[in-house]
Amino acid sequence: MEPKIHTVFEPVTGTWQYIIADPSRKEAVIIDSVLDYDRDTGVISTASADKLLELIMGNEYMVSRILETHVHADHLTASRYLQNMLLQRQQQQRPLVCIGKHISQVQETMGQIYDIPASEMQDAFDYTFSDGEKFRIGDLEAQVLHLPGHTPDHIGYIVGSNVFTGDSMFNPDIGSARCDFPGGSAVALYKSMHKLLSFPGHFRLYTGHDYPSKDRCVPENGKSGAIPYTTVEAQSKENKHMNASTQLVDFVRWRTERDSALPEPKLLHQSMHVNVRGGRLPVGLVERFKLEQKPVNVPRAA
Structure with missing residues (x-):
């Protein structure tokens, strides 16, 4: 069975948000939602998340x-805002905010860097997945x-012949994500991208971001020109950082040199404060x- 996939692009941060649904059972999940934040004004708004709610x-x-x-x-993630809004509308059905089990490593590191009280990260997520764990979306x-x-x-998440890769592999003309955050690793990213390229050629790889260039002549998502997915076959042939012939030593050398020259993300500090708290703001x-x-x-x- 294949899911119904809704793709919603948030252009300010270049983020792809996804709703994946079992069309017969009408059960759905949301992947990588965005809470709008203006760093200069200090205003949080919910326009991007509200588009997801409208679709739902x-x-x-x-x-x-x-x-x-x-x-x-x-x-910033909109997970807790969406949870609160859906709890009101779905009445007794409370969606679980979920992430992988290795979140504990990131929370420990970021807690030290940003002096975040452990109490504000305790039970920040409703559920943490084990590697390889399976779960249901309706009958999917x-x-x-x-x-x-x-x-x-x-x-990432595998649903049918679709893999939602997050920031582990970008579209072929973008390539790969940086690895210089605490706990990041170019060697590990190479292996993760290689893992993604080992899926059957027709599988779709849905990326976490896109930064479309002006020379994309056939936009696939309205005016933005952003593309939510390409196939494993296309990535194996065309990804400019990691294709079927890329060697580990070459990738690691290039990625390390590239990352050393990159500026920090504009919303790095604000994102860390909210996201390690599971979508909640600091006290x-x-x-x-x-x-x-x-x-x-x-x-x-809390």
């Missing part, structure tokens, strides 16, 4: 899980795929996180 309500889906591929460094079977490299906690004021306005349904950590 319009298709009469019941959302059972809100999934993360990893702790994002470039955007999904499986967790550990894909470290960009971050140590990174996972008090924190350095480099201006917060002047937030929606009532975006909670703070």
Whole structure:
């Protein structure tokens, strides 16, 4: 069985958000949602997440899980906002906010870097997946795929002949993600990308981001020009950083040199504070996180 896949592009951070559904049972999950945040004004808004809610309500889906591929460094997750809104609309059905089990490593590291109280990260997620774990989306079977490299906690999700790769493999003209965050590894990313290229050629690889260039002449997502997926076959032939002939030593050398020259993501500090707390805001004021306005349904950590 194949899922119904809704792709929603958020252009400010270049993030692909996904709704994956069993069309017959009307059960769905959300992957990598975005909570809008303006660093200059300190205003949090929910326009991107509300587009997901509109799709969910319009298709009469019941959302059972809100999934993360990893702790994002470039955007705030809308997981807890969506959970609160869906809890109100679905009444007794509470979607679980889920991530991979290696989140504990990232929380320990980021907790030390940002001086985050352990109490604000305790039970931050409703459920953490084991590597290779299977779960259901209605009658569909999904499986967790550990894909470290960009971050140590990174996972993907296999549903039918589709793999939601997060930041483990970008579209062929973009290539690969940086590996210089704490716990990141170019060697591990090479192996994760190689794992993705080992799937059958017709499998679709849905990426976590896209940064479309102006020379893409056939946009596949309206005006944005962003493309949510390519096939394993296309990636094996065309990915500019990692294709079927790329050697480990070459990839690691190039990726390491490239990462050393990259600036930090614009929302790195704000994203870390929210995302290691499982989508909740800090209890008090924190350095480099201006917060002047937030929606009532975006909670703070306990």
